[in-house]
Every structure is written in structure tokens, then in C-alpha cells.
Amino acid sequence: MNMLKVVTVNLNGNAYQVDETGFDALHGYLEVAKAALAQNPDCAEIMTDLEQAIADKCDTFLGANKNVVSAVEMAQIVKEMGPVEGATEDAPNPDAPDAASTVQTPTAPTRRLFRLPERGMLGGVCAGFAAYFNVDVVWVRLLFVLLTFLTGVWIFVWLVMLFVMPRAQTPEDLALAHGTPFNAQEVINRAKKKYEEFSGAAADLGRKQWRRHEPTVKNAAADIKQGIDSLGTKMNNVRARTRARTPRDMDAPVGYGAQVAAGISLPVLSALSAALLVVFLALLALVADTDSVFGWTLLPFMPQWLAVALVVVAYLIVAAPVGIARRASHRYANGGRHFGWASSLDGLLWIALVAVFAWGVYQFVPGVSEALANLFGLSGQSAWAML
Amino acid sequence: MKPREKFTPIRKGLLEFVLLKVVSGEKLYVAEMLKRLAATDFATQEGTLYPLLSRMRRENLVDYEWQESESGPPRKYYKLTPTGQSTLAELQSYWQQLNNTITQLGT
Numbered sequence: 001m002n003m004l005k006v007v008t009v010n011l012n013g014n015a016y017q018v019d020e021t022g023f024d025a026l027h028g029y030l031e032v033a034k035a036a037l038a039q040n041p042d043c044a045e046i047m048t049d050l051e052q053a054i055a056d057k058c059d060t061f062l063g064a065n066k067n068v069v070s071a072v073e074m075a076q077i078v079k080e081m082g083p084v085e086g087a088t089e090d091a092p093n094p095d096a097p098d099a100a101s102t103v104q105t106p107t108a109p110t111r112r113l114f115r116l117p118e119r120g121m122l123g124g125v126c127a128g129f130a131a132y133f134n135v136d137v138v139w140v141r142l143l144f145v146l147l148t149f150l151t152g153v154w155i156f157v158w159l160v161m162l163f164v165m166p167r168a169q170t171p172e173d174l175a176l177a178h179g180t181p182f183n184a185q186e187v188i189n190r191a192k193k194k195y196e197e198f199s200g201a202a203a204d205l206g207r208k209q210w211r212r213h214e215p216t217v218k219n220a221a222a223d224i225k226q227g228i229d230s231l232g233t234k235m236n237n238v239r240a241r242t243r244a245r246t247p248r249d250m251d252a253p254v255g256y257g258a259q260v261a262a263g264i265s266l267p268v269l270s271a272l273s274a275a276l277l278v279v280f281l282a283l284l285a286l287v288a289d290t291d292s293v294f295g296w297t298l299l300p301f302m303p304q305w306l307a308v309a310l311v312v313v314a315y316l317i318v319a320a321p322v323g324i325a326r327r328a329s330h331r332y333a334n335g336g337r338h339f340g341w342a343s344s345l346d347g348l349l350w351i352a353l354v355a356v357f358a359w360g361v362y363q364f365v366p367g368v369s370e371a372l373a374n375l376f377g378l379s380g381q382s383a384w385a386m387l
Numbered sequence: 388m389k390p391r392e393k394f395t396p397i398r399k400g401l402l403e404f405v406l407l408k409v410v411s412g413e414k415l416y417v418a419e420m421l422k423r424l425a426a427t428d429f430a431t432q433e434g435t436l437y438p439l440l441s442r443m444r445r446e447n448l449v450d451y452e453w454q455e456s457e458s459g460p461p462r463k464y465y466k467l468t469p470t471g472q473s474t475l476a477e478l479q480s481y482w483q484q485l486n487n488t489i490t491q492l493g494t
Contacts, residue, residue: 042441082432
């Protein structure tokens with residue numbers, strides 16, 4: 001079985017751990033409730049009551065040896081709670097349908113190109129395109145691979161996409177990636193669908209078999225991420241236990257010590273990440289241009305595109321943990337939020353470092369400048385034409 | 388016995404009456420009300436009950452007081468206000484009247 005991530009939520013002042021799918025359902029339920037009660041003068045009080053009722057129901061599922069509410073249990077809880085009825089007056093008042101329709105009417109469905117690493121083999125670029133154009137990801141992958149066979153530049157296109165496309169992080173992002181309207185009901189539907197897919201997959205031996213053959217890159221990255229996430233969850237728990245009431249905030253704030261530690265580790269990690277990127281790009285240029293790196297020629301039977309692919313895979317393996325550690329440090333340095341002044345500052349630092357390193361490599365590492373000149377002098381034109 | 392879908396509006400309309408009746412005796416908190424109603428045709432859920440009780444409180448039909456519980460946080464115990472009691476009496480006689488009317492119409 002797959003391990004699921006656990007989310008810590010604050011229900012009326014107490015911390016509960018819910019697995020990710022269950023959290024989606026809970027979050028969706030509370031969002032719909034809040035929207036339905038928007039016109040209600042006692043909205044805040046009713047929401048508190050509902051949260052407490054959910055917390056009481058969670059308690060019945062938890063015990064000494066069980067401290068996480070599962071998706072199935074959360075689905076049952078939400079079902080038991082029943083839909084929240086919003087109408088303030090008993091008689092059907094003219095405002096009510098209006099209010100309901102503004103809640104239900106989706107905002108104009110817009111699409112955005114996001115990377116979907118959870119769905120992808122490597123970075124989720126193809127999965128992002130598949131979601132954007134609403135086609136099966138297999139076709140997009142096939143197209144990319146075919147184009148790479150025909151003209152090597154497509155591996156660069158993919159790489160550029162990897163860095164340019166933002167990563168989908170919230171359910172809203174995910175909805176935008178598909179171009180579906182986002183509202184709370186959607187989240188519930190998607191959570192349900194995800195759950196069904198998940199249980200279906202568990203039964204399906206064929207898919208299991210496929211899972212086993214998934215690239216180890218992804219597994220390793222996922223394991224590290226899981227580790228860091230669960231560490232974060234544990235820290236949040238400790239905090240939640242020491243304080244009776246935590247602020248109602250999904251981005252749980254972090255301690256001052258963690259913030260300082262992250263502030264110190266962040267520039268180091270950024271330097272490492274920038275250096276890795278520059279080294280990677282230099283290697284890529286060398287391999288793509290000359291079939292050799294510092295005089296070390298490739299094996300005769302190894303085609304060039306495979307060498308390029310190997311460099312890419314090697315970079316992803318090495319860079320993934322650094323990237324994850326950086327993101328985690330961002331969160332701690334920002335004081336618990338995903339975005340904040342620390343990440344902006346660090347972003348600038350990272351760009352500056354990349355520029356400096358790139359200049360250094362270009363100037364002092366033999367072969368790099370020639371390789372770049374060759375690549376962009378000869379095939380550069382066609383590369384841009386293809387883009 | 389499965390209550391017919393068609394009659395849902397009737398049950399819904401009567402829920403306020405039923406709630407007044409339920410809290411007319413001893414003070415109750417929401418989980419107890421739900422448990423009491425669960426066995427009847429008027430079985431309902433938190434999602435319905437909390438908004439309804441909040442409106443009834445605004446209309447001064449019921450009120451609640453906080454009471455400590457042995458396990459968990461303090462609970463809201465609901466009881467009828469004097470207005471609630473007179474409204475309940477009114478409703479009960481109205482219900483009786485409706486009942487009589489319907490019985491007579493058939494004969």
C-alpha cells in the first residue's frame with residue numbers, strides 16, 4: 001500500500017491529524033458550509049459549532065494506537081454532518097437563491113500551465129501539458145520523445161519548461177491546470193475521484209506492476225519529501241500540544257529557532273542549487289556539442305541523446321533533495337508560510353549566484369564557450385524556429 | 388419503514404416545531420437531540436441543526452448555556468425561552484386544529 005501524507009488541522013482549538021485525501025474532503029465541506037452561511041449573522045458561531053462537532057466525531061475514530069483520521073472515516077464524518085443549510089429565513093427569501101447562485105456559479109474557467117510533479121514521471125511537464133490540453137499524458141510523452149529523437153533540441157525545450165512552468169501546489173492550482181472551475185464542491189468531487197482511483201489502483205495488479213517499475217528517481221525524491229513533510233507535521237504537533245489554542249491558520253507558524261536555522265541554511269542551499277544548475281548546464285552543453293566531457297569520450301555505442309538524457313537524470317537525482325530542502329527552508333525562514341520576504345530575497349540571491357557561476361564557468365572552464373557558440377551558432381536558429 | 392421522498396417538505400417544515408418540543412423537557416445538547424431524533428422520521432444532521440438552532444436563538448425561541456462535560460470541551464445546552472414555550476403551545480393547538488380539519492375532510 002501507498003503511504004499517504006498527513007495534514008494537521010485545527011478544529012476549534014484542537015489539533016487533529018487527517019490524511020491528505022480526508023483533508024481535501026474536510027476542507028471542501030467547511031468551505032461549502034462557510035459559503036452557504038455567508039449571509040448568516042451567526043456564521044462564525046455556527047462554523048465553530050460545526051468544527052467542534054467534526055472534532056467530536058473524529059475522537060470516536062481515534063484511540064491510543066491510532067492518531068490519524070483516514071479518508072474513509074472523514075468521508076463518513078462529512079456524510080454524517082450533512083449539507084449545511086444556509087437560508088437565514090424560514091420562508092424562501094428572494095436573496096437566498098441569489099446568494100446560492102453566486103456561490104455555485106463558477107468563476108470563468110481559465111487555464112494555466114502548471115507542472116504536476118505528482119502525476120509525472122520526472123518533473124510533471126508532460127502531465128501539465130496533458131492537463132492543459134485535456135489529453136492522456138501518454139500521448140504528450142510520446143510526442144516529446146519522438147520529437148527528441150528527430151531533433152535533439154526538444155530535450156532543451158523540456159528543460160526550459162521544467163524551470164519556467166510553475167509547480168501546482170494548491171487544489172486551486174490543480175483546478176486551473178485542468179481549466180475546470182474551482183469551487184469547494186469541485187474539491188470534494190476531485191477528492192472523491194482521487195480516492196476511487198486510489199482504491200481502484202490498489203486492486204489492479206497491472207498498475208501495481210507498473211508502479212514497481214517506476215523510475216527510482218521519483219521514489220527517492222518522494223521518500224525524502226515524505227520524511228521532511230512528516231518532520232514538519234511532527235513539529236507542528238509538538239507546537240499544537242504545548243499551546244491550548246493555535247491561530248486558525250493552515251500554514252502553521254514555526255518556532256523562532258527553526259526560523260533562524262533556516263535563515264542560515266538557506267543561502268548555503270541556494271549556493272549549492274545554483275552551482276548544481278550551472279554545472280549541469282555546462283555538462284549538457286559539452287555533451288550535446290562534442291559527445292565528450294573533458295576529453296572523456298562516450299562509449300561508442302551510446303547515442304548522443306542517451307548521454308543527454310543521462311545527464312538530465314543525474315542532475316534531477318542530485319538536485320531533487322537540494323530543491324526539497326530549499327523549499328522546506330523557505331517555509332521555516334518565512335515563519336511558516338510558503339511565500340514571504342525570505343523566499344523573495346533568496347530567489348534574488350539564487351539568480352545572482354547562477355549568473356556569477358555561469359560567468360565563471362563560461363570564462364574559465366575549457367570547451368564550454370566553444371560548445372555554446374557551436375550549439376547556438378548552428379542549431380540555435382532551428383531551435384528557436386521550433387519553439 | 389422508509390419515509391417517502393415526496394413528504395420531505397412536510398418533515399422539513401415541521402422540524403422547528405419538533406425541535407421546540409424536543410428541548411421543552413430537559414436541557415439538551417445537539418448530539419443528544421440528534422440521537423433522540425435519529426429513531427424517528429425527523430432524523431436530521433448537524434449541518435441542518437446548527438443553522439436552525441442559531442436562527443431560533445435569534446428569534447428568541449431557545450437559548451443555551453455552557454456546561455462542562457466530563458470528556459472534552461464544554462457543551463451548549465439548549466432550553467426553551469418563555470417566548471419559545473408560548474410559541475410551542477400555539478403550534479401544538481394549531482397542529483391539533485389542522486389534524487381535526489384533515490380528519491373531517493375525509494368524511
